[in-house]
Each structure stands twice: as structure tokens, then as C-alpha cells.
Amino acid sequence: MNERASLREIWRETRGLIRPLRGRYLGAAAAVIGSTLITLAGPALVRYAVDSGISKDARGPLDAAAIAFLCLAAAKPFVVRAQTLLAAGAGERFLGSLRTAAFDKLQALPLGFFERERAGVLLSRLTSDVQSLTEFIREALIEVVGSGLQIALTVVALVILSPTLAAVSLIALPILIASSWTFHHSAGRVYHAIRDRVAETLTVLQEGLAGVRVVQAFRRERRTIEAYNPRSQAQIHAWRRASFVNIRLFTMIPLAQTAALLAVLLVAASMYRHGSISKGTIAAYVLYLVQLFDPVARFSEWLGEFRQGLAALGKIVGLLQTPNAIVERDGAVELPNSGTLALRDVTFGYDGERPVVHGVTVELEAGEHVALVGATGAGKSTLAKLLTRQYDPQSGEITFGGVDLRQAKLDSLHRRIVMLPQEGHLFSGTISDNVRLADPDASDEQVVHALRRIGALERFESLPKGLQTDVQTRGLRLSAGERQLVGIARVALADPAVIVLDEATSSLDPATEAAVERALAAVAAGRTVVTIAHRLSTAERADRVVVMEHGRAVEVASHDELVEQGERYAKLWASWQAGLELTA
């Protein structure tokens, strides 16, 4: 994951999200311009009333100015309302599409990414980072357009009033440039540091909360908090450092203003002595100069938000840009409904050097059940990940029905080949929602049908609210076996051609265990099944056994044949049998 995307990268990634909101943004900008112009027109009308009306004792111009002013005042709330609604509409929609783009990206990234990144960091990208953008995005347009316009118009007025004094005012410029430069030089770093500290804090929080039962059972509350506190403090420190960087900019603006005022007044005094400037011009000029610094100050305060937002945006864009090797190729094709699953000389290693799977060649007939057997680290799980295309092999190929998985449409790949992990993870929501995860469009009948097919319908229907029972977060109220049943029901609903099954090793109580086995048998019937077998009884039932050793498929044959051969599998089987006798 790229940790710091550059401004150009940010623009490239977000351009597409902004485009549909162009109309709203333009409308909001127009409203901001209107509201700024109304604000600026006020003093002009007052001056007109004073100069042409009051000082000449003429009521006409005074009334005219007052009526004009009232009209503007009456128009203002509508302009401000439009500005508020349009800016909020554009801003929130932009954030919404950024959020969903980040989530979609997260879903598109392969498993390997999640094995590297910590949950807390990913969580902070999609929650805290996006949220810290809200103010910035909503205020951005109003501040940039509003203050920008005000500054531009004031500068024009200054130059018209007195080009000489305008030139003198430029003395403020070096201060402004220098302070902006030192600010921007460090701002990126300090604000990125804040986002990093936030992510670290959330990571510790997430782990502490997810593991709270263990923490409590082992009286680790204090130590957990002690481990957490430095992260929390580090976040405060990061903020403090940001505030020190910010004041480089914020405090230099009144300084620049004072310098400009002093210079202008000194030069004006000498010009006045020489009679080259009028009293009124000096007064007006200085008034404009004072007014100029109001939008400048606001703009600079907004720059602080801007840098913070930019840092957060950079993090999110960094996530969006994470290269994804598992993408759909151009001209990808649908996988056939069924066919042979063939591995030809497949080699793969996580670091690209040490192969974890080495030259594996196996061919699975449609409907065949194959068990992968081998010690931990022999490459069984990696092979399973290759079959579901969580990774692509470095050499060799995996084909289904003659189509290389890399040439297949991802959607059809996901529909045909499904992996069932050991643990049945549940999402908050109802049981029915959880089953529907496999096919969001499935009807209630289809969900019921899937549960019935695996023989689990009655078990769940007997719950207080039936299939509408809320499983609660992480499904702590459903037992391990019931969670597995939900997982199997998902597969039944997905109706794939190939199931890659990481066999659950948990021994459940026999009644549930039997239910799970029945469910698995029901869902496996008629499909190609590759099982990572932890029990050799599973291997015994399979049509064929693949024995893995150091990444190679060293023996491939039926259980009986392998036992007869009397080599590696036969030894494993013998020790398994011995173990079972001890168990019984």
C-alpha cells in the first residue's frame, strides 16, 4: 500500500469521482461568488450613501442606497442557502464515492494483501481518514472561491487606488512566501504522521477490543492499556508538532500585515508631505489593506485543514493505487459451467524466490473429490489459494474446462470456484443475510432451499426468530458448528462447480459434527471438491489423494493404491490409525 500519494496522483485518482459532481460544484461556486459580491457591495453602498447622500443632506441617494442594500440583504439568505446545499451535496457525494471506491478496492485486492496489512490500518483508511476529510471537502470550495475572489478584488482596488502604495505593500510578499514555503515544506510530513499515528492507535484498539475476553481472563487489562497509552500519547505529540508547523504560517500573516501597513503609512506620510496623495486615498487604501488580511488569514487557517485533508486523501488514494496483480485481463472469457480442473507444472513462492508450491501437475475430473494431505508448510493452503486465484502461479498454469484461470472473467471465476475456510465467520445481521452473502440477489426461497439442501433448515428455523435471528457481531451466540453450517449453506447457495475446502479440524459435539458432515456431503455431491485434509479419514473417503511434501505433489493416487504402495502416505496412514486407537 502506497503510504503517501503525491498531489498529482491524488488528482488522477479523484478526478473521475469529481466529474459527475461538476454541475453541483459549479453551482456552489456561483453561489459563493454571489454571496461574496453581496458582502463586498455592502461597504460600497454605505460609502455611496455617505458621500452622495448624507454629506450633501440629500435623502434621495440615501433612500436609494438603503433600498438597494435591503434588496441585497433579502437576496443573501437564498444565496447562502443555495451555497450550503450545493456545497454539502457535492462534498458528501464525493466523500460517498471515495468511500465506496476504497471499499470496492479493498474487496478487489487479493488475500495476500490482507495477510500483510493490519486490520486497524485498513479500518482507519475507510473510517477515520474519510471522516477527517469531511470538513475540508465541504469548506474547500467556499473558502477557496470566496476568499480568493475577495483577495483578487481587493488587490485590484489597491492597485487602482495607488500603484505606488501597492508596490510598497509588496514588502509583505517575501514574508508570506517564506512562511508558506516553510509551512508546506513540513506540513505534508506532520499531517501524514498524524494519520499514521491514528492508524496505529486504531490498530491497538481494534486488537484489544476483539480480544477482550482473553485480556480479561488473563488480567491483562492494565498492561493492555499500558501498551496502548504510548500510541495515544504519540497521537497527541503528532498533533502538537503539526501545531508548531501551522503557526509558522498563521503567525506570519499578522506580521506581514503589520510590515505592509508600516511601510505603506511611512511612504504615504512622505507622499502626503509632497502633496502627491490625498487624505481620502490614504484612508481608503489603508482600509482595503486591512480588509485584505481578513480573507488571507481565513484562507491560511483553511490551509491547515487542507494539508490535513490532503494527508488523509493521500492515504486513501494510496490504498486505491495498491497494485493488484489479480485483475481481469482484456478479452477475459466466461469459465465453462463444468470441466476438468487441471494444474500443469504449477510453481509459486510468496517472495518470488523460494517456491512454496513446486512443479505441481494434477488433473481433476469434473465431480472428482481429491484430498490434499501433508505436513504443515507442505504447501496445501498455498495450492488452495492458487486454485481460487488469490495468487497467480509464477510458472505453469491452472485451467478449468480448458480455460486458464488468468483468462477468466473474475465474476465467473468466483461463481464457479468457491473456497470454504475453516471458520464460519459471521457478519452482523440475520442468519438469512449471512447465507445471502454468497448471492445478494437470492430470494428468501432460495436461501431456505440452500439451508434445506444441507439439512440445516430445521435447526435454524427453530431459533426464536427463525432465519431472521440476529447473529450478533462475530456470531458469539451461534456455536462453532452452527457457524460452519451457515458457511456451508453459503456454498450451497453459491452453487459452484468446484469447492476448495479447508477442512475444519474442530471436533464438535457428535450430533453437530454429524450434521456438518451431512451438510458437506450434500453440498459436495456432483461437484469437484479439493479438500485440505487434516484427518486421514477424509482422505480415505476421497476419490484420490495428493500427498504434498516441500511444495511438491509426491504421491497422487487413490487411498487404497497409496496404502498398498507402502510409501509416504502409507506411513502417515499407519500413524493416524495408531493415533485413533489411542483416542478410542
Place this chain on the structure above:
Amino acid sequence: MGQIEARRRAAWRFVRAVVRSQAGGVIGAVLSGLLWQTGAISAPLIVSYTIDNGIVPRNRHTLVLWLLALLGVGLLEVVAGGLRHIYAIRNRSATDARVRDAIFAHALRLDASYHDRVGPGELMSRASSDSEHVARMMDAIGHTIGYALTVVAVSVVMLVVDARLALLVLLPLPFVSVVAWMYSRRYDERTRRLQEAWASAATLVEESVSGIRVVKGLGAGGALSGRFRTRSDQIVGRALDVARLDAVFNPALEVLPLIGIAAVLWVGGRQVISGGLSLGLFVAFNAYVVMLVWPLRVLGQRVSTLQKALAASARITEVLETEPRLREQRHPQELERPVRGEVRLESVRFGHEGNRPVLDGLELELRAGESVALVGATGSGKSTVAGLLARLYDPDGGRVLLDGHDVRELRLAHVRQAVALVFEETFLFTESVRENIRFGRPDADDESVARAAALAGAGEFIAALPDGYETVLGERGFSLSGGQRQRIAIARAILADPAVLVLDDATSAVDATREHEIRAALAKVMRGRTTLVIAHRPATIALADRVAVLENGRITEEGTHSELVGRSARYRELLALETEAA
């Protein structure tokens, strides 16, 4: 309605407590804010004096004097502005941390039954997003009070200068507070709904990241993306609901000073013409009204900042004011050592809220050093018994006794030290293997860790890990198989050396062929130690001195494994011994 009122009151209480806790920072922010404000207001005045008394009369001496004053004001603004900002950020980050720390610390104190209901995603959103809203309020508080005081000061000056004209300008101001009050309820409601939408999106992210294997295996990314889009759209919709309130309130606030200016212009202008008001005062009045524009706009925005902070505070206090149902007595008894490990459950009743009780009149005794296997069907409440022994839960009725003391009267730390629990679902932290094993006894030396690992049958595979005992486990760490994880958890419990050991299905993920390897070790660990074993495999059950069958919330049968196999059909059925024979 009463509940909403109570929530609002609690939220206000919390906000006040937060402000009090940062009293120094708030005072600093207000004072530096006022100084800054003073500088900003006096600068134009000094400039006009410079022109009138220095430049126009061509008086060099006075000119230099006023210019020096201007320089002084400029420097004041630099210093006060800097301080104001530093204080604001300090208040913000300190508040954020304080709230988050409080939630985390409190969540760790809350009992397991609370965490059964409220998942980590939900708590995370309170500790990060809600605390952020309170922090933003603290960021703004100095500026806001400064601006409010400016409004008051300017109003007073105007009243002194010309009361009639001032009243004309100030009359609409009370109207603002009426509007603010009227819409604060709706604001409260809508902001709360927005924050709930945020929390539900955050929960989905948390769940899909922690369940990523299921998601990837099913290719369910699309389905989740769909769900997330719905929740994200909900956030957008609710944020816009809040913006629609802003769109009523902000224009009202913006237009008020304009009406004031118009009133001064028209009424005041006529007074000047008719000679009732001097031109100088008229100009000054105008300047004062203009001074109100920006503070009023900011104050308007702060109303929404405050409302968001209040809505967030309500959600935060919901967590903080949840009393842990499980509390240590004020004067807890010490558990005398050595702990004998005598455990008795007396007519224990326990039920998750609303549902029918899981345990109902449960009687179970474990003599010191005795091992008992608890057998029962799924959902019979075995894990609840395990949690009761370690006092992760308290029973709704009846008592749990340890060495003859009700565990509720004992020091909680003593109970949890005396009872070690190995959970069915293993949780490993993102730390080294060594630290994970040392979890219950952080001061254990490397040798004891290795011994415990060896006893749990984990020594061998740990040695084969890339960095041995230093290998980092957990989410990002090396992924272990379920059985390996469980063996680390068992090592963790062995190292803790408890008087009472509770194994809640702790060997379930260990391969049957490997279980016998650790069974010998378990037998050794269990010797002389009170042990409650929850298991399904007959061989593991046979390790225990005695078996108790849990059904319908109570112990229905007790005896040794072979006795029960001999006499109880239900027992044979539970262990599926019949089917195996068939």
C-alpha cells in the same frame, strides 16, 4: 421522550466534564483568543489615528509613536495568534485522546456479556469518530468564546454610543437563539442518525476485514460492496439531512447583521441629515455592525459543531455509563494462598437477556485437584459454565464458590489468577510467539515459556517457524493452523500455572492424530490441579476423574466415563458411541 431527555442531559454533563478536564487549556485558548481579537480590532483604530494625528498634521514625532504602537499590536497578534492556535490544537488532541482512552479503559472493564452484544467495530467507532467530534468542539471553544465576547463587547459599546440605534441593530439577535433552540432538537436527532450510519458502515468494514477469508473464498466482495454502498448512501443522505438544517440556520445568521447595517444606514442616515446624529458616530456605528458579521457567522457554525459534539457525547456516555454488571466489591476478600482450587456451583441460573435461561439450577462440585469433564450438546451452556468459573460472567441467581468463597466477594484479580481459561476460539495478539505464551505471566523467563510450549505439544512447530519464538503472530503475522493456535493457547494457560484450569473445547482443532501427543501432557498438567474439561472426544473425556452431563441447564448425570457409558443411553448418544458401534 424521557429517555431522549436523559440522554441529552448525560451528553451535556459529559461535555461539561470534558471542558472542565481541560480547564487550563480552555482558559489559555480564551485569553489568547481575546488578546488576538483585541489586536485585530484595535489595529484599524490605530491606523486611523496614525492618519489623523501623524500623517495629516505632518507630525513626525506622533507618526513614529503611532507606528510603534501599530508594530506593538502586530507583534501582539503574532504571539496571541500563535498561542491561540497551539492551545486549540492542544485542547483538541488531548480531548480526543482522553475520550478514546476512557472508552478503551472502560470497555476493558465491561463484562463479557456486554461484549457479546456490542462488537469491536461499534466500540471502535465511538472511540475514534465520536471522540473526534467532541475534540473538534474543544478545538473551536477558545475562538468561539472569544467571538461571543466580541459580540457582547461590541453590543455594549453600541448601546453606550446610541441606545436607540443599537437596539434597532441588536433586536434580531435574541431571535437567533430562539431559532437555535427550536432547531437544536431536530439537529440532535439528525446528527445522531448520521453518526449511527457512520458506525454501521464502520462495523461492516471491520467485519469484512476480519472475515476476509470467507469473503475471498466465496467471492462475496460484490455482495459486501453492495451492502457498503447502501450504508454509504445512507451516510450521504443523513449528512444532507443535517446540511438542510444548516441551510435554514446559516442564511438566517448571515442576514441578521445585514438587516442591522441597513437599519443603521437608513434610520441613522436620516438622523444625520436631520442633525440628530454626528457623521463620525454614524461611520463608527457602521464599523461596529460590520465587526459583528464574522463573529456571528462563526457562532452559527459552532452551533452545529456543538450539536455534533453533543450527539457524539450521548453515544460516548452510553458506553461510559454502562455499569459493568460484574463488579469487584468495595472491600474484596483476599483469596488465601495457596489456592486449593475447590470449586462449587450452587443452584446457578444464567440467561442472556430476554431469552430463556441457559443454566437453571445448576449444581456442580469440583474437589481440589479433581478433574471433571463437562459433556453436553451444542448450546447446552458448557461455555457459560467455563465463563462463570473465571468470573467473566456473574450468575443471575445462585453462587459460584472458589475455596468456599463466593467469587463475587473475592478480589477479581485473584479469581482470574487462580482460574485460567482456554477458549474454544483462540485469539492471538500481533506479538511474538513468546509474548503470546507469556500473556498471563509476563515475567516468565524464556525457559519456562519453552517448557510450557513443549507441554502443550507446540515446541516442535514453534522451532520450525521462521523466527522461532520471535515469530510475530496475529493478523499480519505468520498464519498458523487452528490446531497450532490452540496449542499456543494451551501453553499460555499452562504457563499461567493456575489452581483451576478450564479447557473449553481447547483441543478441538488439534488433529485427532496429534491430540494423543498433547494428551499425555494434559494428563500431566491436570494432575493435582482442579480441571474442568469441555470436550467431545471420548479419549480426552476419559482423562478426567469424573464426567458431568449438562442438559436443560442443569447437571443430569454424573459418574466416571466408563460408568456412564455403561448405564446412560443419553450419554452414549451424546458421544455418538452408539452410531460408531453401528
